[in-house]
Amino acid sequence: MARTDTLKLGTFVYTFGFNPAAWRHPDADVQGANKIDHLLNVAKISEAAKFDFMFLADSPAAAIGDADALARSPTKMNRFEPLSLISALSVLTEKLGFVATASTSYYEPYNIARLFASIDHLSGGRACWNVVTSDHDETGYNYGFEGLPPHAERYERGSEFVDVVFGLWDSFEPDALVLDKAKGLYHDKDKLHTLNHKGKHFQVRGPLNIAASPQGRPVIAQAGGSEAGMELAARTAEIVFSLASNLERNKAFADNIKSRMAKYGRSTNDLKLMPGLVVNVGETKAEAQAKVDFLIDNLHPDVGRWMLGEFLEADLSGVALDQPFPLERLPTEPKGSKAMFEWLRDFIMEGHTVGELIRFYAEKSTGNGITGTPTEIADFMEEWFQAGAADGFILMLPTLPASLNDFVKLVLPELRRRGLFREEYEGKTLRENLGLSMPVNRYAAARNGGIAKET
Amino acid sequence: MARTDTLKLGTFVYTFGFNPAAWRHPDADVQGANKIDHLLNVAKISEAAKFDFMFLADSPAAAIGDADALARSPTKMNRFEPLSLISALSVLTEKLGFVATASTSYYEPYNIARLFASIDHLSGGRACWNVVTSDHDETGYNYGFEGLPPHAERYERGSEFVDVVFGLWDSFEPDALVLDKAKGLYHDKDKLHTLNHKGKHFQVRGPLNIAASPQGRPVIAQAGGSEAGMELAARTAEIVFSLASNLERNKAFADNIKSRMAKYGRSTNDLKLMPGLVVNVGETKAEAQAKVDFLIDNLHPDVGRWMLGEFLEADLSGVALDQPFPLERLPTEPKGSKAMFEWLRDFIMEGHTVGELIRFYAEKSTGNGITGTPTEIADFMEEWFQAGAADGFILMLPTLPASLNDFVKLVLPELRRRGLFREEYEGKTLRENLGLSMPVNRYAAARNGGIAKET
Structure with a gap:
């Protein structure tokens, strides 16, 4: 039976596009890594197309290696810091969601909780945190480590980090603000909670000094394909960015992650599996x-x-x-x-x-690449979608904005013709547009006699 | 002899104003801690008035104490995170500078260097970092400490932290980007530098993964009045926010800090002493x-x-x-x-x-408070300015936007009439408007046969 939901779409962003030569494309704005105009343009195109979000990949380090090669390959060498970038882009747009990558290995949970809650407020509910534990030794060198911390340690810390952040995001219950000028009562003291987290990696008292955000909490994205990564995703992620290279593997990965959700009290509707897809489209195959x-x-x-x-x-x-x-x-x-x-x-x-x-x-190396006509690309996406190998795609467009414009002009009308993609945004927040449920505040749940949802 | 320069002015921001009852004022927007409209309005008023900057005070913790009192006093309980906030505000304005507070005790230098460099690019050169080491035990509890770390330890870490950040900001020389599409050369490998900092508190390899920012580096503000604080300010600060309560003490403080600058090779023109000033103005004294x-x-x-x-x-x-x-x-x-x-x-x-x-x-407790007519307030400011007790003021307006509107309407014309405040912005960047010199990149200086300026 055909699915009744529709595809979710996001624009993956390395500044100039996914291809390392993208910055040399005639349409590329070579100032794009340091002036907002280029990425604002990408955001505006994505929003006009009714995409769900723009996905800011990140690594907190310049690449290390062959200096001659790196001088020709800007992606990791010169880029905006993603949190400040999405904060700026979000107030210049109205409906598009923004996913920013931030590492649990190199941040403090109180800072991450504040930054994302603040951006969720600033954007009116369009923020998403892509939780990563980082890779490459080059990142560790910038934070006092002798290279990348070991995988198990990163995931143990990362898992506790997410727990702390979720706990801090629950500090204020959604209806905690009273805002009664006449009585001089700003918030209800019984609806503000102290976390008092004491764990192996973190001791964080709280409460967070910002009210509950428009999405209950920002949306959570994740990409980890390891056992620990899949478990963390099943427990906490709402967007999973997969990198498997064919339909069968993505289908198996989707089934695997989603089968782990029930034990955390989660519905499989609350996790959107979105493979990264490199798209090269032309009116003809030869043009592509x-x-x-x-x-x-x-x-x-x-x-x-x-x-x-x-x-x-x-x-x-x-x-x-x-x-x-x-x-x-x-x-x-x-x-x-x-x-x-x-x-x-x-x-x-x-x-x-x-x-x-x-x-x-x-x-x-273009990953899940497809090069072809609009029909071929729509066929590919539809097949993955109907097979349950994808709930949508994160489009790793080779060059920005050219490949994005191509996709919007050529592929999107075909997806819409097939009823696979929205004509208008359904909601105001990213969470609403993705069709995700609103998180339940643990203290409000306890107050209402229920049991706080496990996170 | 009268001074030939003019006053610098900044708007100090606690969300609703400096007075703890400010949120109850009839003009106060009670949603202002979580919706951008209110603080954007404050920014727009400040910019229309040609102020130098908006100053976002901060503490990474909610206050701890009497829950009934705190439920009536929102300042520390519910506020935007300042870096995300200024990033958003900066792209909705054109000339106003933005000062955000961030603590060296609870951040990593690589993250701070990235965030502020990124915001400096996004804003076109209007970012300033207010360097603090934090206060109150409540902040330490959110970052794994048993309260506030000791003063000496905070300043030792803070001083090294600033060195690392300055070093990272010099990673790319100002003319490092080549951006030659035809040759495929993005940057000049000889103008990108690895920091390799190995100190007591930090080991940071670098380079920073973002190009030199429009101001050379973001402007630095600071407020510390201790011996260690004054030394750090003399070495690194360009705006000093003082809290002394009378002219003589501010004059002595200004002279003390400025006298320490020569040994760091700095001109006293490169440090603006700006006392916090609480202003209550009315057409008559009684109205004020x-x-x-x-x-x-x-x-x-x-x-x-x-x-x-x-x-x-x-x-x-x-x-x-x-x-x-x-x-x-x-x-x-x-x-x-x-x-x-x-x-x-x-x-x-x-x-x-x-x-x-x-x-x-x-x-x-309103600090350097003055309550009076426009003439009285202008007299006060002029006296401090001419005596060298102030290069300008950070206006701690009791309620926002009401007290700010009062100041702009009543006091500013009088300051302008006396030639004490600008009619138009002199420059495009905060650094230019404050009349600060452009920092010299240490590697460019060495390359040019000079000696890199000590920071």
Whole structure:
């Protein structure tokens, strides 16, 4: 039976687009990493298209590595800090949601709780926190660590961190403010609560010094695919950004995460699985392919070699582009995606040059990529959606705003024609538009004789 | 000889105004702590008046104490987080500067460096960081401490924190971005620098992942009056917010701080001493006094008793308003201001009731207060300015927007008539309007054969 809900859509943001050569596109605003106009434009296009949100990826570090390659690849080197950015963008828009990434490994929970609650108020209920525990050693070096803290430690801290933040967000019950000037009574003292959290990683008294926010609490996004990550997502996440590379794997991942929700008292409707999807669209397949080729042609060999080296965790500097790949530098085990590693190994074994391999990797590394006509892309999205492999997509557009404009112009009308995407926003808040339920304040629940929902 | 420069002015912001009863004023927007309209209005009035900045005071904690009193006194209980707030306000204004308070005791330097650099870009060069080490045990409880960390420890950490942030802000030299699409070169690798800070409190590698900001670096404000605070201000601050209660003390404080600047290679022009000034203005003295009386009459006895108890560090709950002050609860030594303590003790000894004492304290506790006609207030400001006790004032307006509107309507024309305040903004950035010099990037200075300016 066909689904009765509709697709959720978000715009994934690296400043210039997902492709490392995106900033060289003729339509790219090269000042976009430091002047708001470019990303405001992306937000306005997304909002006019009635997208659910704009998703600000982040890492609290510049990349470390081949200085020549990095000087040609701005994504991680120069970008806005995402919380300040979404705060600014949210007051210049009306309906679009904003997802900002912030790390539980390098922040204090009281600061995160305040920042997101404040932005939820400023935006009138359009804030979402993408909870990450960070990756890459380069982040740890900026916060007093000798590299990235171990995975188990990051997730243990992250899980407690989210608990503290949720607890702080419940400090004021939703109806705690009295605001009675005549009586001089501002809030009801019985509806303001002290958390008194004492855990392994954090001791936080509270209460949070800001009233309950318009969404009850900001929406929670997450991406972790590990066992600990899936458990945290099942317990707390409302948007899950997946990276699996085919329908079957995403379907299995969706089923796996959603099957874990019941034990936390959650409905599967309250978690939207949204795979990242790289879209290259053209009126014809050839036109779409030409857009891919343009970006790959503009990927400087230094950048391609560095990206490939990062993936393989092998030093490829100095390797000649017109020679076969030096087999002794190929690791025996994949460090990242197994599928990608096997593709690369097979390609290498066919005797291609390093230059050809870079090009092959650049095309493949677009993740869940699809290049084609509007019909082909709508078919792809519809198939994933109906199969339960996706509740929507986070569009990893190769270049901004060009690829976003293409999607809105070419694919969106086809999705709407099929009844798969909204004509107008259903609600005022991000939570309403995503069709998520309103969280229950734990103290209000206890007061009303019920049991506070486990978080 | 009369000064040739002009006054700098800022609007001090507790949400509803400096007076704890401000939210009960008829013009107060009771939703102002959670909806942007009110503070945007305050910003727009300040900008139309050509003020230099809006100053967001902050504490990362709700107040702890008498729940009945706190339920009547919203200032610390419910407020926007200041960094998200100024980010939003800055993109809705064009010329006004924004000062946000953030604590070196409870943040990570990499996060603060990113947030303020990002806001400096978003605002086009109108961001200022008010560096504080925090006060009150209540803040420590939210960050894993058993109360407020000791003063010496806070300042040692704070001083190193500022060094790290300054270092990170220099990561990209001002002309590091090449932005050459054709060559595929985004930045000049030789103009991006790794900090590699290894200190007692912090180890931070860097570089910061955002380009040099429009002001070279955000402006720095500070308020510390201790020896360590004055030394940090002389070394790093560009706005100093003083709290001394008379002209002579402010003059001595200004001279003291400014005399310490030479050893850091700084000109005294690069530090603006701006005392906080509580202004109650009316067309007549009686009208001005009536405004004070209105607020004091609206100060609920619970709030007054709690404030007085906080100052004396004495528990006054349950003390009857119509009885004399219980002398056994009066401490022998002042914990806060000595002058205030002596005023209170003399008043108590005269046999006044607790109710009268609260009223007396509420009037006196307005700090550098002046209540009077536009001429009297302009005389006061001019005298302080010409004596070198102030380079300008941070206006602690009792209620917002009413007292701000009064000041703009009544006092500002008189200041302008005397040539003491600008008719138009001189520059585009806060730094330009304050007449501060542009900081020199340490690496650019070294490259140019000079010696990097000590910070």
